[in-house]
Amino acid sequence: xxxxxxxxxxxxxxxxxxxxxxxxxxxxxxxxxxxxxxxxxxxxxxxxxxxxxxxxxxxxxxxxxxxxxxxxxxxxxxxxxxxxxxxxxxxxxxxxxxxxxxxxxxxxxxxxxxxxxxxxxxxxxxxxxxxxxxxxxxxxxxxxxxxxxxxxxxxxxxxxxxxxxxxxxxxxxxxxxxxxxxxxxxxxxxxxxxxxxxxxxxxxxxxxxxxxxxxxx
Amino acid sequence: xxxxxxxxxxxxxxxxxxxxxxxxxxxxxxxxxxxxxxxxxxxxxxxxxxxxxxxxxxxxxxxxxxxxxxxxxxxxxxxxxxxxxxxxxxxxxxxxxxxxxxxxxxxxxxxxxxxxxxxxxxxxxxxxxxxxxxxxxxxxxxxxxxxxxxxxxxxxxxxxxxxxxxxxxxxxxxxxxxxxxxxxxxxxxxxxxxxxxxxxxxxxxxxxxxxxxxxxxxxxxxxxxxxxxxxxxxxxxxxxxxxxxxxxxxxxxxxxxxxxxxxxxxxxxxxxxxxxxxx
Amino acid sequence: xxxxxxxxxxxxxxxxxxxxxxxxxxxxxxxxxxxxxxxxxxxxxxxxxxxxxxxxxxxxxxxxxxxxxxxxxxxxxxxxxxxxxxxxxxxxxxxxxxxxxxxxxxxxxxxxxxxxxxxxxxxxxxxxxxxxxxxxxxxxxxxxxxxxxxxxxxxxxxxxxxxxxxxxxxxxxxxxxxxxxxxxxxxxxxxxxxxxxxxxxxxxxxxxxxxxxxxxxxxxxxxxx
Ligand SMILES: Nc1ncnc2c1ncn2[C@@H]1O[C@H](COP(=O)(O)OP(=O)(O)OP(=O)(O)O)[C@@H](O)[C@H]1O
Ligand SMILES: [Mg+2]
Numbered sequence: 001x002x003x004x005x006x007x008x009x010x011x012x013x014x015x016x017x018x019x020x021x022x023x024x025x026x027x028x029x030x031x032x033x034x035x036x037x038x039x040x041x042x043x044x045x046x047x048x049x050x051x052x053x054x055x056x057x058x059x060x061x062x063x064x065x066x067x068x069x070x071x072x073x074x075x076x077x078x079x080x081x082x083x084x085x086x087x088x089x090x091x092x093x094x095x096x097x098x099x100x101x102x103x104x105x106x107x108x109x110x111x112x113x114x115x116x117x118x119x120x121x122x123x124x125x126x127x128x129x130x131x132x133x134x135x136x137x138x139x140x141x142x143x144x145x146x147x148x149x150x151x152x153x154x155x156x157x158x159x160x161x162x163x164x165x166x167x168x169x170x171x172x173x174x175x176x177x178x179x180x181x182x183x184x185x186x187x188x189x190x191x192x193x194x195x196x197x198x199x200x201x202x203x204x205x206x207x208x209x210x211x212x213x214x215x216x217x
Numbered sequence: 218x219x220x221x222x223x224x225x226x227x228x229x230x231x232x233x234x235x236x237x238x239x240x241x242x243x244x245x246x247x248x249x250x251x252x253x254x255x256x257x258x259x260x261x262x263x264x265x266x267x268x269x270x271x272x273x274x275x276x277x278x279x280x281x282x283x284x285x286x287x288x289x290x291x292x293x294x295x296x297x298x299x300x301x302x303x304x305x306x307x308x309x310x311x312x313x314x315x316x317x318x319x320x321x322x323x324x325x326x327x328x329x330x331x332x333x334x335x336x337x338x339x340x341x342x343x344x345x346x347x348x349x350x351x352x353x354x355x356x357x358x359x360x361x362x363x364x365x366x367x368x369x370x371x372x373x374x375x376x377x378x379x380x381x382x383x384x385x386x387x388x389x390x391x392x393x394x395x396x397x398x399x400x401x402x403x404x405x406x407x408x409x410x411x412x413x414x415x416x417x418x419x420x421x422x423x424x425x426x427x428x429x430x431x432x433x434x435x436x437x438x439x440x441x442x443x444x445x446x447x448x449x450x451x452x453x454x455x456x457x458x459x460x461x462x463x464x465x466x467x468x469x470x471x472x473x474x475x476x477x478x479x480x481x482x483x484x485x486x487x488x489x490x491x492x493x494x495x496x
Numbered sequence: 497x498x499x500x501x502x503x504x505x506x507x508x509x510x511x512x513x514x515x516x517x518x519x520x521x522x523x524x525x526x527x528x529x530x531x532x533x534x535x536x537x538x539x540x541x542x543x544x545x546x547x548x549x550x551x552x553x554x555x556x557x558x559x560x561x562x563x564x565x566x567x568x569x570x571x572x573x574x575x576x577x578x579x580x581x582x583x584x585x586x587x588x589x590x591x592x593x594x595x596x597x598x599x600x601x602x603x604x605x606x607x608x609x610x611x612x613x614x615x616x617x618x619x620x621x622x623x624x625x626x627x628x629x630x631x632x633x634x635x636x637x638x639x640x641x642x643x644x645x646x647x648x649x650x651x652x653x654x655x656x657x658x659x660x661x662x663x664x665x666x667x668x669x670x671x672x673x674x675x676x677x678x679x680x681x682x683x684x685x686x687x688x689x690x691x692x693x694x695x696x697x698x699x700x701x702x703x704x705x706x707x708x709x710x711x712x713x714x715x716x717x718x719x720x721x
Contacts, residue, residue, distance in 0.1 A: 059651070059697035060690055061658035063669050068690075071682035076498040150561070157563035161662065168566060181577035188574040192566045199561035282621050311623030321618035325636040334632055335622035380618075387622055 002183040003190055006174045010187075013170030014194055020087050020166060021153040027092030028148065032099020039104045050100065057097035062155040065090040070162040083164035091152050091159070098148045106141035107133065139213045146206030150199050157195065167191060235260045235295060235391055235422050236281065242289030243276055250276050252446030254290070258391070263423045265433040265454060268443035269469060274426045275318075277443075278393045281424075282315055295390060311339060314384030314392040318400050320376040322368040328379045329355070329364040332386045340387070347386070354382040358412050374405025378412055385416075392416065394425040430473055434458055442466045498683065505684050508675040515671040516692060522585075522667070523654045526592035530653070531646075533593070534600025539630070541605050552601065559598035565659050567591045572663050584663035592660075596653050603645045607638035640712055647704035651697050668692055 003010075038050035057065075070086035073079070081089070110133050118128040160169035171191035175184040234257035243251035250273040258264050266274050279285045281292055283299050283306040292299040294309055322331050332354060333347040342350075355361045358378040368376055377397055384392060394413065398406045410432050417423060417436045427433060433440055433454050440454040442463070450457055450466045458474065461467040540552040559567070568591040571582060582590065611634055619629040661670035672689035676682040 055697075056690070056694060059655075059694045061655045061669055061693065063658040063661065064672060064686070064689055064693065067669070067673055067676070067682070068686040071676055072686045074682075075680065076683040078498075154561075154563040157565050158659070160565070168563070168569075172569070175573070185570075185574040185577040188566075188570050192562050192570055195563055195566055196558055196561045200557060203561060279617075284617055284620060307620075307623045307625055309623075310621055313621070315618070315621035317614060317618060319614055321612070321614035323615065323618070323633050323637075325640065335619075335624060338628050338632060339623050339625075383622070 002178060002180075002186055006178075006187065007190075009170055009174060010167065010190060010194065013165065013167035014198065016165065017153065017156050017167040018198075020084065020159065020164075021091065021149065021156045023088045024091035024095055024152050024156070025149050027088065028095025028099045028152065029145070031092065031096035033103050035096060035100035036103025036107065039100060040107050054097045054100050057093055060094070062090070062094055062158050063161060065094050066158060066162050069093075083159065083162050086162060087156065087159035087164045087166075091155055094155060095148055095152045098151065099145065102141050102144045102148060103137075105144070106137035106139075109140045110136045142213065143206050143210035146202060146209065150202050150206070153199060153202070154195070167194060233296065234258055236424070237293040238281075238290070239293070240290035241277070241280065241287060241292060243273065243280055243285065244288045249446060251280075254443075254446075254448060256441065256448060256451060258422060258424060260390075260422050261420045263417045263421075263425065263436055263438045265437035265440045266424065266426045266443060267428070267430075267433065267440060267469070267473075268449075272443045273446060274443055275395050278315070278395050278424065278426065281393065282310055282313055307339075311335075311387055312390045314387060314389035316377070316380050316384055316392070316394040316397045318396045320368070320373070320380045320400075322376050322379055322383070324368050327365050327367055328360065328371070328382075331368070331379055332383045335383070336386050351382065351386060354385050357385070357415070358382050359408070372405055373401045374408045377401065377405075377409045381409070381412055381416075390422060392421055392423045394423065394427065396426050396428065398427065398429060428473060430458060430470075442469065444469070500684065501681065502684050502688075504679045504681045505675060505688060508671070508679070509688075511666070511675075512668070512671055512688070512692070515666050515668050516696075518660065518665060518667040519654065519657050520696070522589055522592065522657050522660060522665075523650070525589055526596055526653050526657070527650050529589075529593040530596035530600050533597035534604050537597065537601040538604035538608060541601070542608060556598045556601050559595055560602070562595075564591060564595045564656050565662060567595055568659050568662060584660070584665050588657075588660040588663040588665055592653060592656050595656060596649065599649050599652065600646075603642045603649060604638060606645070607640075607642035608634070610641045611637045643704075643708055643712070647700070647708075650704075651700055654693070654696055654700065 035050045035053055038046045039054070041047055041050075060068075066087065069090040070081060070083065073086075073089075074081050114132055114136065115128055118132040119125070123131070156166055157168040159166055160172060163169070165173070168191060171187050175187045178184055178187065236258040238257070239255050241251055241254040242249065254277065266277070268274055276285060280287050280301075281294065281299060283301040283303075286301045295312065297305060297309060299309055300306065322328075323334065326334060329348060329351050332351040333342075333344065336342040336347040336350070337344055352361065352364065355364050358381055360375060360378055360382070363371060363375055363379075366375075368379070371379070381397075397413070398409050401409065406429075410429065413423070413425070413432070414436050425433070425437070437454040440450075440452065440457045441448050442450040442457060442461075442465075444465050450461065450463045457466060458470055461470055537552045537555060540548040543549055568588060571591050572584065572587040575582070615633055615637065616629060619633040624633070657667060658669035660667045661673065666674070668689055672685045676685040679685070
């Protein structure tokens with residue numbers, strides 16, 4: 001059967017998919033945190049700039065981001081980006097807009113009273129943030145952050161169109177290789193099932209975290 | 218279906234009970250909330266239903282309105298058996314007005330729209346005549362000036378009076394009230410009770426669950442004391458309040474009428490807010 | 497430093513309006529169709545029948561977790577194995593619609609859950625039929641709570657419509673790619689396409705706010721309704 005022959009290749013593709021979305025998520029988290037903090041800043045100009053960033057990247061399809069980084073940045077800076085690096089950057093930037101919303105929401109969920117209570121106890125601002133605000137905010141951020149990961153993972157399937165050989169592209173290549181149309185269909189279904197199961201599992205884990213943190217509060 | 222409409226006075230002319238409950242049993246899973254309930258309501262009667270929290274008073278009203286399945290016995294309204302899943306249930310519900318503790322006004326509609334929605338959509342009344350009648354009802358509940366307000370802009374007492382107008386708009390043969398004043402601020406309770414008293418004076422048939430003992434005594438023709446899934450005592454309100462025959466009735470009445478008794482009273486009656494006897 | 501040179505792109509700008517129209521048209525169609533599907537799936541989710549509930553839940557969970565482009569490949573490349581051949585446009589529309597319907601279902605379901613059960617009961621107690629209860633009491637309230645997430649989903653559909661390119665349809669993303677490929681001005685075409693998408697999304701936002709104001713009276717002020 002076709003899946004036995006190519007199952008290994010598909011799983012390898014899945015590994016690459018998971019890896020690239022992990023890297024992209026890390027990039028998204030770092031950039032998103034900075035933008036998110038900027039969005040809650042008391043400086044108007046920072047808030048406006050950060051909001052513009054979020055709005056801009058949220059208004060761009062993933063495919064456009066991928067083409068831009070892979071072709072546009074390469075041309076603009078005369079550098080050579082592999083599809084892997086390009087996909088990571090594109091998905092990471094895309095995710096950073098989502099993450100900035102998550103971070104902002106988390107930070108704003110911590111009541112003003114918490115901050116004031118901590119400040120009034122004589123803690124310096126950095127300690128207030130580190131010991132009082134963020135520990136509470138991160139709990140709120142975690143479930144939607146899992147959502148961002150799932151969305152990044154789904155977006156990574158588009159990286160096939162810049163020739164990055166992840167799960168989707170592996171499936172397409174295998175499909176080219178097999179002669180039979182039905183086998184081709186089977187391969188596509190297998191790819192769909194793998195994505196669905198993996199994302200479902202991650203989403204469920206996210207929902208679990210959310211329930212747990214709800215009980216804890 | 219306008220010919221379906223009977224005024225309360227027509228109903229009073231008939232001799233048979235408007236509502237007949239025979240051996241009603243209501244269970245939620247394994248717990249039997251109503252174990253055996255049998256009584257009749259005659260046209261024009263105001264029946265007050267009292268009892269400690271959790272004895273199934275609300276559940277009973279919901280059964281009468283077919284909002285709950287029943288597990289035994291019969292509920293007969295105007296000669297027709299009430300069954301939650303029977304096709305005639307909507308026709309029966311039209312004839313029964315229900316007032317909820319939390320008003321349940323439709324938040325997206327103004328007061329007058331709340332009142333006219335069912336007459337227009339269910340009774341196929343023309344919007345104009347429905348609106349005209351609604352304005353009459355608003356005069357009755359003394360809310361003419363609030364007709365175009367949204368529920369979110371009204372006080373609880375105003376909302377509850379709109380809810381009463383909404384129920385009246387269907388010209389129901391029976392009005393059921395489920396603790397209509399317990400969610401209200403004390404200062405608005407009186408307005409709602411005054412409207413209810415007027416309805417009783419018009420000769421409407423009413424089934425009222427309430428902890429307002431002064432109202433029950435003053436307006437009720439009959440009082441049923443429910444406890445543990447049964448009607449423990451049934452008689453004129455003054456009788457039950459001043460001269461209860463049953464121990465449990467006495468305990469309950471004491472706890473409601475004499476707050477200090479509730480303090481040292483039994484655990485099950487302490488759930489009744491002690492301040493209501495004052496009115 | 498890169499020298500930004502837009503004029504190379506000018507000869508291809510005349511193709512942009514048609515491409516933009518495809519993006520808008522497909523987004524509107526997919527939004528409408530998926531909204532209808534979403535309403536039915538959300539109501540199914542509340543049905544007394546286990547089967548209907550199961551179908552709706554399974555649909556949402558499967559589609560939500562499957563990348564849109566995978567769905568498109570299944571329809572565009574996979575189905576022809578069974579003699580079922582759709583044009584690129586139709587394939588893309590089906591994929592977008594099926595995908596968006598799952599999200600619409602979730603949005604409407606959340607809106608339904610947010611309506612207190614007392615609303616159903618009050619309406620039922622007035623003798624309204626199920627259809628009347630939903631039409632005049634429940635749906636207007638669902639509309640209000642679902643409105644903001646619905647707007648986001650509409651923008652999600654616009655974003656998703658870029659996969660049409662994979663089904664060989666010339667929409668904005670395809671215009672960007674193709675124009676970039678002939679002019680090598682990838683950076684410039686990105687700027688153009690980015691601005692186009694930004695404008696489309698912002699216009700959708702403005703429309704959402706204006707329609708919302710008209711629908712919900714003082715909704716923006718957080719007032720009565
Ligand atoms: N849908 C339900 N499922 C399970 N149990 C229920 C349900 N509805 C009510 N009950 C239970 O039935 C019992 C009677 O409830 P009901 O609301 O009828 O009491 P009540 O006499 O109206 O009390 P109260 O004075 O507090 O309003 C309670 O113990 C309640 O927990
Ligand atoms: Mg009750």
